[in-house]
Amino acid sequence: MLEYDHLLIIAKDATRKALQSLAIMNVSSSSYAFCDELPREMKSTADGGLEEIILGCLLPTRLPILSEEVGELGVANMDGLRWVVDPLDGTVNLMRRLAPCAVSIALCRGNSPVFGVIGQYPDCTLAWGGRSFGAFIEEFPIHVSTIQDKAKAVLCTGFPSRFEFTDRSGLEFIRLVSSYAKVRMFGAASLSLLNVAKGSADFYAEQNIMIWDVAAGLAIVEGAGGSVRVLPGQHQYSHNVAASNGILQFD
Numbered sequence: 001m002l003e004y005d006h007l008l009i010i011a012k013d014a015t016r017k018a019l020q021s022l023a024i025m026n027v028s029s030s031s032y033a034f035c036d037e038l039p040r041e042m043k044s045t046a047d048g049g050l051e052e053i054i055l056g057c058l059l060p061t062r063l064p065i066l067s068e069e070v071g072e073l074g075v076a077n078m079d080g081l082r083w084v085v086d087p088l089d090g091t092v093n094l095m096r097r098l099a100p101c102a103v104s105i106a107l108c109r110g111n112s113p114v115f116g117v118i119g120q121y122p123d124c125t126l127a128w129g130g131r132s133f134g135a136f137i138e139e140f141p142i143h144v145s146t147i148q149d150k151a152k153a154v155l156c157t158g159f160p161s162r163f164e165f166t167d168r169s170g171l172e173f174i175r176l177v178s179s180y181a182k183v184r185m186f187g188a189a190s191l192s193l194l195n196v197a198k199g200s201a202d203f204y205a206e207q208n209i210m211i212w213d214v215a216a217g218l219a220i221v222e223g224a225g226g227s228v229r230v231l232p233g234q235h236q237y238s239h240n241v242a243a244s245n246g247i248l249q250f251d
Contacts, residue, residue, distance in 0.1 A: 004107065004114060004115060007061065007063075007107055007115075008107075008115055008117070008128070008133075010057060010058065010061060011058075011083075011105045011106075011107065011115070011117045011128075012117055012126060012128060013057055014053070014054045014057035014058060014105060014117075015054075015103050015105055015117045015118075015119040015126060016119065016126065017053050017054075017057065018050045018053050018054055018087065018103040018119060019103060019119045019121055019124045020124075021049065021050060021053055022046070022050065022094075022103075022121050022122075022124075023121075023122070023124060025046060025049075027046070027094060027095065027097075030044050030045045030046045030095065031044065031045050041161040042091045042092050042095065043091065044088070044091050044094070044095050046088055046091070046094065046095070047068070047069055047087055047088045047091060048069055048087075050087035050088050050103065051067055051068075051069045051070065051085070051087035053087075054067075054085055054087055054103070054105065055067065055070075055073075055085075058083050058085070058105075059073075061083075062074070063077065063081055063082055063083055063107075064076055064077065064081075064082040064083070065082060065083040065084075065085060066082055066083070066084045066085070066211070066212065066237070067083075067084075067085040067086075067087065067212065068085065068086050068087065068210065068212045068213075069087060079109065080109045080110050081107065081108070081109055081114070082107075082108055083105065083106070083107060083108075084105075084106045084107075084108050084113075084211055084212050084215040084216075085104070085105050085106075085212060086102075086103070086104040086105075086190065086210075086212040086213055086216075087103060088101060088102075088103065089101060089102045089103070089104050089188045089189065089190045089191070089213055090102060090186075090187050090188030090190075090191065092187060093186075093187045093188060094121070098187065099186060099187055099188075100120055100121060100122065100123070100186070100188070100191060101121050101187075101188055101191075102118050102119060102120055102121065102188050102190045102191050102194075103118070103119035103121070104116070104117075104118050104119075104190040104212065104213070104215070104216040104217070105117045105216055106215035106216040106218075106219055108215055111211060111215075111230060111239070113130060113215045113216065113218050113219035113222070114130055114131075114132075114219065115128065115129065115130030115133055115219050115223075116128065116129065116130060116215060116216025116217060116218065116219030116220050117216055118190050118191070118194055118216050118217060118220065120191065120194075125137055125138055126138055127142070127194050127197070127198075127220055128220065129142075129197070129219060129220040129222075129223025129224060130219040130220070130222060130223045131219070131222040131223060132223075133223050134223050134224075135197050135198075135220045135221075135222075135223035135224035135225075136223075137198065142197055142198040142199070142220075142224050143198075143199060143224050143225050144196060144197060144198075144199055144202075144221070144224045144225045144226040144244075144245035144246060145196075145199035145200075145201075145202050145245045146199075146245070146247065147202045147245060147247065147248065148247050148248070150179045150180050150181075150203070150248060151179075151180075151181055152181050153180050153181055153182075153202035153203055153248060154180065154181065154182045154183075154184060154200070154201040154202050154203070155176070155177060155179075155180040155182070155183045155184070155201070155202070155203045155204070155205065156183075156184050156185070156186065156192035156193075156195055156196065156201045156203070156204040157173075157176070157177065157183060157184075157185060157192070157204065157205050157206055158185045158186070158187065158189065158192065158206055158209075159185075160189070160206060160207070160208055160209045160210070160213070160238075162208040162210075162233075162234070162235050162238055163207060163208055164208070164234075169207070176205060176251075180202075180203065184201065188213075189204075189206060189209050189213040189214050189217065189241075190213060190214065190216055190217045191217075192204050192206075192217070193214060193216075193217025193218060193220065193221050193243055194217055194220060196217075196221050196224075196226060196243050196244070196245065197217070197220045197221045197223070197224035197226060198224065199224075199245070202244065202245050202248055203242070203243070203244045203245070203248050204221075204241070204242065204243040204244075205241070205242045205243075206240075206241055207233070207240050208233040208234055208235060208238045208239075208240065209233070209238065209239060209240075209241050210237050210238055210239075211237050211238070211239055212237070214230075214239070214241050217243075218230070218241070218243060221243045225245075225246055226243055226244055226245050226246050227243065227244050227245075227246045227250075228241070228242070228243045228244075229241070229242045229243070229250050
């Protein structure tokens, strides 16, 4: 969409600059700690450094920003547009050298994504898209899968920091995962959604996941021909999110 093309260019540039910073970062010298108020949430000096780079690119647009580290910046505008940013999705993956992580930037109208950009690390490739844009990894189009049977499908999910481990939530989780042939947890919701968008997985679901973790990925899933569902969560900025290839139905 032409009216958003210049903003998409800015988001891509911000993502690439953040990836470049990650590529030269000495991760072993970066410090990290788990949050006192949220014991399963890890924060690192890398998160703040990447956010500073990204905000430096986005602030000149004068659009409001919701970012994981600093919260809300700027004043709401008449269009309801705002940037939603996760400077580093998968901090544990990076700091413990477990798996890939990602930079995630979305332009949203309210909580509905217009487009999203995900920078994958360590391969430093860009995925981007939205309902009116299509979906791409770099310049190569991607599309959701055509799997029709949950018994042959791959589910991506996870336990976000705000997941409440109760008997009820445990039973609901078992009911969810038992419907699928395979279940994968990547430790980064943005990359789980990207796997749905490119057809490597078929369904994604997570409870009380934060909007900055999923906004860009939801946009790319929609651009790739998939369907998404976003319901209010139990915490500020949290949501109960599901995304599918558009064939598998939400319960």
